Structures are given as C-alpha cells and as structure tokens.
Amino acid sequence: MRKFILILLGLIVVTLAGAVTVLLTLDFNQYKPEIEAEVEAITGRDVTIIGDVRVTFIPTLAIAIDDITIAGAPGASGLPFLELPEVLAAISLAPLASLEVVVERIRLIEPVIVLETQADGLASWQFEPVATSEPGSGAAPAVSIELIDVQDARIEWRDGDDRRTFDQVDLWIDALGADGPFEAQGEFLHGGRQWVLEADLGRISRPQLSINSTLRSGDDIAVKIAGTLATDSTPIAFSGQIEADIAKLDLLSKLAGVDALPASAGELALSLDTGFSVSSSTVRLSDLAVELGESQATGSAFVTLDGARTIELALTASRLDLDTLLPALLAGEGQTPELEPVDTQLWPDDLTLKADLVADAVVFNASPIRQVHFTAVLDKGAWSISQAEALLPGGTSLALSGEVVVEEDEPVFRGPVEATSDNLRATLEWLEFDLEGVAQDRLRRVDLFADLFLSPGVIAMTGLDLGFDSSRLTGGIAARISEIPSVTAELVLDQINLDAYLPETVAS
Numbered sequence: 001m002r003k004f005i006l007i008l009l010g011l012i013v014v015t016l017a018g019a020v021t022v023l024l025t026l027d028f029n030q031y032k033p034e035i036e037a038e039v040e041a042i043t044g045r046d047v048t049i050i051g052d053v054r055v056t057f058i059p060t061l062a063i064a065i066d067d068i069t070i071a072g073a074p075g076a077s078g079l080p081f082l083e084l085p086e087v088l089a090a091i092s093l094a095p096l097a098s099l100e101v102v103v104e105r106i107r108l109i110e111p112v113i114v115l116e117t118q119a120d121g122l123a124s125w126q127f128e129p130v131a132t133s134e135p136g137s138g139a140a141p142a143v144s145i146e147l148i149d150v151q152d153a154r155i156e157w158r159d160g161d162d163r164r165t166f167d168q169v170d171l172w173i174d175a176l177g178a179d180g181p182f183e184a185q186g187e188f189l190h191g192g193r194q195w196v197l198e199a200d201l202g203r204i205s206r207p208q209l210s211i212n213s214t215l216r217s218g219d220d221i222a223v224k225i226a227g228t229l230a231t232d233s234t235p236i237a238f239s240g241q242i243e244a245d246i247a248k249l250d251l252l253s254k255l256a257g258v259d260a261l262p263a264s265a266g267e268l269a270l271s272l273d274t275g276f277s278v279s280s281s282t283v284r285l286s287d288l289a290v291e292l293g294e295s296q297a298t299g300s301a302f303v304t305l306d307g308a309r310t311i312e313l314a315l316t317a318s319r320l321d322l323d324t325l326l327p328a329l330l331a332g333e334g335q336t337p338e339l340e341p342v343d344t345q346l347w348p349d350d351l352t353l354k355a356d357l358v359a360d361a362v363v364f365n366a367s368p369i370r371q372v373h374f375t376a377v378l379d380k381g382a383w384s385i386s387q388a389e390a391l392l393p394g395g396t397s398l399a400l401s402g403e404v405v406v407e408e409d410e411p412v413f414r415g416p417v418e419a420t421s422d423n424l425r426a427t428l429e430w431l432e433f434d435l436e437g438v439a440q441d442r443l444r445r446v447d448l449f450a451d452l453f454l455s456p457g458v459i460a461m462t463g464l465d466l467g468f469d470s471s472r473l474t475g476g477i478a479a480r481i482s483e484i485p486s487v488t489a490e491l492v493l494d495q496i497n498l499d500a501y502l503p504e505t506v507a508s
Contacts (some may be wrong), residue, residue: 044128144178179205207232239277268293317359353378394426413454437503
C-alpha cells in the first residue's frame with residue numbers, strides 16, 4: 001500500500017511538472033488576434049499588438065504585453081489615442097479557484113496618451129463599442145483591481161490650435177475595495193513646473209460619489225476641490241467647494257498660454273474660495289470670495305450652457321485697488337502683435353447677461369471712490385444700464401443710466417447723466433487738474449443734468465443744464481474726435497465773473 005501511494009504521488013508530481021513545463025513553453029503570441037479583437041470590440045478602434053505576449057506562473061501569475069497601439073478617433077489628426085510600450089498585470093492565484101479575478105497590480109510603462117477634441121466629431125477618449133452577435137459563454141468572472149501604477153507617461157492635450165503636454169507622469173491608484181474607495185497620488189511635469197496630485201474617491205457603486213483632490217506646485221500654487229458627483233440626477237451634477245491660492249498671477253498666465261503679463265500684474269497674488277455646482281446645462285458659483293492683490297470681492301454667478309445662454313453675476317467689492325490694477329492692464333498695451341481685422345460682433349445676440357456690481361471703495365489716484373453701484377442687462381444685443389452711480393472724492397456724486405447699442409459696427413451710448421458736488425474743486429484736484437490760478441471760492445457748488453451721447457468718434461450733450469457757483473449754462477455741445485477734431489456748441493450763459501476764474505496776470 002505504501003509503495004502504491006508513493007507511485008501515485010510520483011505520477012502526480014510528474015503530471016504537474018509536465019503541465020507546468022507545457023505552460024512555461026507555450027507560445028502565448030498565438031492569442032494576440034483574440035486580444036486585439038476583444039479590445040477593438042470594447043473601443044470601436046483599431047488595435048495593434050506588435051510585441052510579445054508573455055505569461056509567467058512563478059512566483060505569481062503575471063501577464064505582460066509589449067507595444068500596444070489604439071487608434072485615435074475617426075476624422076481626427078491621425079495620432080493614436082494610446083501607444084503603450086509595455087503593460088504588466090499581476091494576478092492572485094487563490095481567488096481563481098472561486099472564479100474571481102483579483103488583479104494585484106496593473107503597471108503601465110511609458111504610455112503616450114493623446115486627448116484630442118473635434119468640433120464635429122468624437123473626442124479621442126469617446127469610444128463606440130462594437131456589438132457582437134456571438135453568444136456568450138456564461139457570466140463573466142468578477143474582476144477587481146487593487147493597484148494601478150503608471151510610470152513615466154506622456155499626455156498630450158489637443159484642442160484646435162491649443163497644445164498642452166504633461167510629461168514624466170507617475171500615478172498610483174490604490175483600491176481599498178472592489179468598488180472603492182480609492183486613493184490616488186501622482187506627479188507630473190507641465191509648464192516647466194513639477195506638480196503633485198493627491199485625491200480620494202468614494203465608492204463608485206453609490207449614487208453620491210465623493211471626490212476630494214489637491215493639486216500643488218511648490219509653495220506657489222495650491223488648488224483644492226472637495227465635492228460630490230450625483231450620478232443619480234439628470235443631468236449628472238458635480239457640486240462642492242473650490243479653494244485656490246496662487247502666489248503670483250504670472251504663474252497662472254503662463255499656464256493659460258499667455259506669453260507675459262506686465263510686471264506689476266504678474267506679482268499680484270490671487271486667492272479664490274467658492275462653492276460650485278456644475279452640470280452639462282448649468283454652472284453655479286455661490287459664496288464666492290476673490291482676492292487679487294489688495295482688491296477683494298464676494299458674490300455669486302449663474303450660467304446656463306444649453307439653449308438660450310444666460311449669465312447672472314452679482315459681485316460686491318469691499319475694496320478695488322485701481323492704482324494697482326489699471327497700470328498693470330495699461331502696461332500691456334502695444335505688446336500684442338497686430339492682427340488682421342475680423343468682422344465679429346461686440347457681443348452675441350443670443351446671450352442674456354444680468355450684472356449687479358457694488359463696490360464700497362474703489363481706490364484711484366490714492367483716494368477712494370465710494371458707493372459705486374452698477375446694474376445692467378444685456379438682452380438681444382443691447383445693454384440696458386438702469387443704474388451707474390459713484391461718490392467721487394470731494395463730495396461729487398455722479399449718476400447715469402441709458403442704453404448701449406451697436407450702430408454701424410460701433411457701440412453707442414444714449415442716456416441721462418446727473419452730477420452734483422459741494423466741492424468740485426477738490427474733485428478736479430484729485431483728477432490732477434491745475435487750479436492754482438482759480439480763486440479758492442470758485443468751482444465749489446455744481447449741479448449738472450444732460451442727455452449724453454457717446455461713441456468712439458463723438459461726445460455730445462443735449463438738454464444741458466449746468467449750474468456752477470453763481471452761473472447757469474444751458475444748451476448743447478458736441479465734440480468730434482478725429483484727425484481734425486471739431487467742437488459744435490449752442491449755449492446760453494446767464495452770467496459769469498471771468499476775473500474769478502482767470503489767473504491774476506491774465507485778469508489784469
């Protein structure tokens with residue numbers, strides 16, 4: 001009996017050894033056409049495996065495939081969506097006995113991925129699976145992946161003329177369960193800067209999917225997004241909170257593809273904190289707080305993306321520092337290369353915009369303009385300004401309303417303007433007018449009303465009623481701004497003491 005058992009064990013060992021030998025020497029390249037066909041059915045794209053298919057069983061089951069290419073979307077640039085020099089998959093052996101496939105690790109080595117959009121076609125990542133008529137062989141085994149490891153990838157983004165590349169991409173995605181949660185860490189190079197990504201993802205089987213991510217680049221840029229993806233809503237919506245801190249605005253401009261900002265603007269720090277809700281049809285920002293340099297603003301925004309486009313914007317600025325912002329903007333004039341004239345609308349006819357802007361203090365020439373309020377609506381290609389008010393230094397209040405329309409391809413404003421001042425002299429000195437020769441008791445009290453007309457070539461006031469000091473001026477005046485400027489006026493002045501407004505040498 002003992003001898004029989006030894007013989008039986010020997011036969012089993014020999015059989016297993018033979019089976020292992022067969023498996024180890026089997027040429028798995030013969031299965032490449034089947035693998036290509038399966039991936040083609042899933043993606044609807046041409047798939048090519050140029051390299052070898054290798055399988056090892058010791059110390060664990062591992063599958064390696066070399067040189068895989070998946071074609072790009074039809075009608076695109078012709079670049080492959082994916083070029084993958086090598087992919088490795090390590091599979092746990094024990095769960096196979098219960099028809100479960102547990103992939104311990106998938107490693108993608110040096111993949112090149114092209115993310116390409118088309119104005120009238122599919123994006124490169126949008127697949128069209130091919131339906132197969134072959135009958136299934138039963139329920140597919142359950143598959144779970146514990147770790148995805150991407151090494152030294154290159155990702156290229158192509159959107160029209162916009163080209164962006166992400167190099168040296170290393171990414172680790174760790175699954176804590178078959179459907180999550182997931183933890184991800186990654187690094188990549190973009191715009192000459194090193195970036196670090198950290199993210200947590202909830203269970204993908206739940207209708208409310210939590211997403212938390214942080215993107216950093218050194219100590220200069222940090223962006224945090226925490227929210228929930230509602231997959232059970234129609235349309236699918238993503239809502240949460242965004243926090244962004246950028247040490248210098250110049251860093252953001254470089255990432256956006258802007259060659260250079262004026263130095264004064266590039267040094268400004270930017271901070272953003274807002275709640276958000278995004279879907280395919282709407283974008284909403286709530287509890288918005290923005291700081292740019294010394295300027296701060298809070299508010300909300302709502303945008304509709306489908307059908308009639310609508311933008312609703314409400315902002316309140318506690319402080320807006322034009323002494324910093326205006327030089328930064330004006331310094332960039334003349335740096336933009338000349339472009340061929342393009343026949344375009346100033347604003348689209350199908351856009352509706354509602355704006356309500358309030359500023360407690362707008363700093364200009366080192367003094368604050370207070371009680372600034374601007375309310376306007378853009379509808380069917382025309383602006384309706386219901387309120388534009390400000391209290392200027394020196395106690396001068398300014399208010400206007402009216403409409404801005406496009407006439408002969410130029411914007412034209414028509415509307416009433418009012419101004420009152422208890423000390424116009426202080427306002428003019430703030431605007432750096434030289435009043436040294438004007439008597440100190442002049443240019444104090446002023447009341448103005450007129451119908452204002454503004455265009456790129458003409459400034460006109462009709463129905464003018466101007467009271468200043470002890471004088472009153474009525475009528476109309478128009479100035480044409482051209483190579484040969486001209487002024488046309490029809491005015492009535494009741495009285496004036498010219499000596500009080502002229503320097504003493506001129507008056508004598």
